[in-house]
Amino acid sequence: MWTTPKTNWLSTDYFNYSDYNRIKNNIAYIKELSTEMFPDFQSEEMGNDKTSYAEYPYADEFNALENNLELLRNNTFPFDNSEAKQWYENQRTPNYEDFNRIENACLLFYNGLTSQKNALRRFPFRLGTKSSAIRI
Secondary structure, three states: OOOOOOOOOOOOOOOOHHHHHHHHHHHHHHHHHHOOOOOOOOOOOOOOOOOOOOOOOOHHHHHHHHHHHHHHHHHOOOOOOOOOOOOOOOOOOOOHHHHHHHHHHHHHHHHHHHHHHHOOOEOOOOOOOOOOOOEO
16 A cells, blocks of 8 residues: 655654555565556565564665665666665664655656556457457
């Protein structure tokens, strides 16, 4: 399910598990949406939703988000041209600028892919069985 991303992060904002879940689930939604117009491609596993503040995402989980956005750039249309970052254990975590970049990228992919999906040309009638409509 798509959830409107937060694209106005400020330096005073706190990142919590619900923010991580929103980003992770939006990327999964965009990936699924992309398969309706582009060949399917492998993506990195992003794990389960976080359920408490004690489950702050690790560097490898942030890397999975970044890598999946990069896979979207490389396997669909590059709606977003920001560069993915790599995160390392026991070093700096993403800040508000990084969250703005990631969530804006999600929004750009969502808007772009939704527009492409809506613009697909279709016959005004069905050929074949009811469950299989032919697209051109």
